[in-house]
Amino acid sequence: MYMTIGNNPRGIRYLREETALLMVFPGPKEPTQEQYNNVMELVFERFAALYQGAEFEVHGKEEKAIVHVQIGTDVSDLPASRRTWGLLAVTSKWWMCDGCRCPFFALVHPDSFNPAKLDERDPWKYIKYSARARNASSDVAEEIAQRRGIRPTPAHRLPNLLPGETNLIDPMHSIFLGGHSQICCSPEFMSAGLVKHVRRNIILNNGLVSSAGIEKMEIFLESIVWPPSISRLPPSIARATGKIKADQWRTHSSIFFLALFVAWEEDGKIPDKSAPPIRSNTKLAATQKAQEKLVRSRLREYLPWKDPDATEAQLDAVDATVMNRSYRKHFDTLLMFTAAVRILTSNSISPNEVMRGCDMLETAIQSYARMHAHLVPYFHLVVDHLRKTFLRWGPAPGWWTFAYERNNGFLGRFNHNGHSGGELEGTMMRGFWKTVMIQDLIQRLERLPNPHPADVQSLAMLREKIRGGTSERRGTLENYLARAEAEKLRGKVHFPKGSTTCYLRPIQLYLHVLSHLKSTWRTVDLISDSEMEQTSRHFSFIDGVKSYSHVWLEKRRYGAATHARGRSARFAYLDHRMPVQIEYLFCVDRETAEGVRLSANLAVIRRFRKSTVITDFPWDLYAVDMGVAVWLADDFHKLEVVQLERLSGHFILAPIEWFFLHWDNY
Incomplete structure (x- = not known):
């Protein structure tokens, strides 16, 4: 768990030395909800004290001053967010969304991606039933959880924190990367973010690109001249295989429609015809069959839920449902989807652009639903949450989790010599804070007016130990920080x-x-x-x-x-x-x-x-x-x-x- 100080200027807000690592959960297994709450109890007790005010040294003042601290937002991936706020898992039938009453099986219908047709929940009811469950027996508490979608957690005791409101949907995970596959019924179908899911599960895994088209895409991607300010894409990106980072998915989303144009075009145009069927003895055929089976099963649940008078003929017609394989419809939808993603992930955005970008994203997702493409919960969550989140908190780079993912990678590189069970977590915590203190020491030595030769030697040694790699390529976070500091470097x-x-x-x-x-x-x-x-x-x-x-x-x-x-x-x-x-x-x-x-x-x-x-x-x-x-x-x-x-x-x-x-x- 990391803490970022929102009062810091955006140019330094997400630097490692300005980020506090509050705790590392012991592994290697995922903690239960009770274990999770026991650890979070310690954190929120201290935050409760900070809410009341604590004395801190303030720059420029001789005496300490009382400073009040409030948690502004919680931004994390879905599993961590649901556990922190006591919400049921995103795969639960009736509580997939914490902001509206859309059930899980409704992901097959365009109305589930239209905010005007969603029935919003009252977040204060989560607090109400959490308080009732806190002092109830285990059986009653579990019944409340299943009927009201909430379990008591320490986060519910702090003021101004509301489940479904304070826990923001992270654009990095929801749009690009996705979440942990362990929480999902099938990693292939459930864990991907929007860009990853459209690229891999809707287009490639349904056989919309032939082997010859894949080869054209690979040749095209190899011909691209990448600027030094962004990270290169791995060779496996054409086939969407291997471990691809969120930053690489973001880069890929900006040029994927071009690669698809190269693979599909005929005489400079996208043909108005359907992709040929997949051979039945291939892995892609099995994947396509599994996706269509999921879509049909959800349609059979959705029809009687939406229309109790649905006839047997309507239900039987569901068995003939297949995904639309039109090249042109998929390409037109992808273009609108790509434009919406680029608008919403820009470094600056106006309220009008928020409305326009969200409208385009909703229209594109509804188009995928009409084509009977298999969609995952993130497609609904971005429709229900992102518009109001952008209007309240501003551009995505100001609050998404690229910085924390980078810190996770930094922690993962520590040498632990095979130790675990609490020792590994302690090593990570000590290593992180040692790095922060070394950065602070470097800044102090740099500010010395007349440094001693020993100070100069120490400074050079510290810089050598803490310096990063020699690559000049930067990811989303580094580019954001550089742009945030651009005003100070104007013309330099x-x-x-x-x-x-x-x-x-x-x-x-x-x-x-x-x-x-x-x-x-x-x-x-x-x-x-x-x-x-x-x-x-x-x-x-x-x-x-x-x-x-x-x-x-x-x-x-x-x-x-x-x-x-x-x-x-x-x-x-x-x-x-x-x-x-x-x-x-x-x-x-x-x-x-x-x-x-x-x-x-x-x-x-x-x-x-x-x-x-x-x-x-x-x-x-x-x-x-x-x-x-x-x-x-x-x-x-x-x-x-x-x-x-x-x-x-x-x-x-x-x-x-x-x-x-x-x-x-x-």
Whole structure:
């Protein structure tokens, strides 16, 4: 269990040294509800004391001040959330959702994904029946749990905490990763998040992509040029096999519709026909059969529940229900689903965008339900919870659990020498807090005004011990923290140690750079080094500038296409909108006779050329929401020189073929 201080600025809120590890549950088996409550009792006793107020040292004040602490939200995966708040498991028949009365078997009908048709629960009734069950016998308490969906937990004693309200549905788990498979009837069907489930269970496991299509997708994914600011996808992503992280599912969701277009397209369009049936002797056929059997069984429960007068003919018709296998319907639904996910997981979002993104997500999920695709509880929970959660708590990166998953990975790397049964958990706890204290010590040593040589040596040793890997690729959390700190780093450029002297005339860039510097250095009359200086204001620009393979601008890495070390980061946006290829990165530093320092950081770029032909791609309607644009492949405008500080981000370069012409898709 982690605690994050909501008062911290978002740029440091999720750093490990700003996160408190409150406890680690003893393993290796999952604790029972009673064992879970015994541990949580200790936590909530201390939170109750903090609610009343406790004395803390406050920066800038000599005396201690009383500080009141309140739990704002609980964000975790479904199993932990349900146990913390005493709610029944998400697989329970009548208590799948803690916010409405939708039963588990209703996941087959579009109305279950329409908020206007959901009967909301009163969260205060959970508190009411929890109080009754607390002092009741075990049999009565269990009857209350089955009839009212709640068991007493220590969390119910704190004010302002309501089951179904305080426990937020985490977008990282619900949209990308999913939950623990141990709580589910079948790991294949029940534990996936939305993106993972659509990709793996609805499309691949139903045989909608042939083996030839899979090969096309693999070739397409290998051709993508990934920017250094995001993590690469594993080779197994095309077949959705292996252990794929939430951050990789998020990256994959942004380009999966393109891969599917490559696999399905015929003459540049998605065909209006159904996928061929799967051979009966394959594993996919067994998987498809199991999914259809689940959908039919739930439909047979849903019909008499919704309409007690349902006829035998209606019930018998359920046995003929199969999933719609239309390429075009699946692709159109996937496009709307992808656009909705991108809107809702943006780093900034307005109330209107929340409403629009949730409307699109609900429409896409209802479309899957009409096609009789097998849907899991997360599809309903995001419909019932996300809209009000976004409107209350703001953009998802401010409260989702990427930071805590990263900390879990950090804890999992500790060497425990095969110990368990409480020893492993103690090792993790001590290791985590040692790291936090080392970070604090490093910051103290860095702030010393006149450090002793021994302090400098200690600081270097501590940095060496605590430093991470050498990879410059970052995940969702690192990118979020970097963007949160971008205002402090506005225009800040960091050059690597190594540089070469580049003479501009042999590469025909001298006049380009000279023209740009004339408009930049207006305090002097800049002339070519082949001209004679006529007055004291004249300043000759002598050929030869520092050239770099790569630079860091606002913690983003940009590279030059003419250097081997910079090619992976050669694509960038100029002024947030214009895609360019960076050819050179220069630093020009001169000094006039009067001692005036003149400097300029330059990028030599080529802009991508847009097509003069009107395109008609299937995703054109959602292109802005999905951040997709199309340019001609390997076709650029002339070289131009711009200020390096105008570079504003990266994009993914994905080449595709369309009507036998090469296009580049971003």
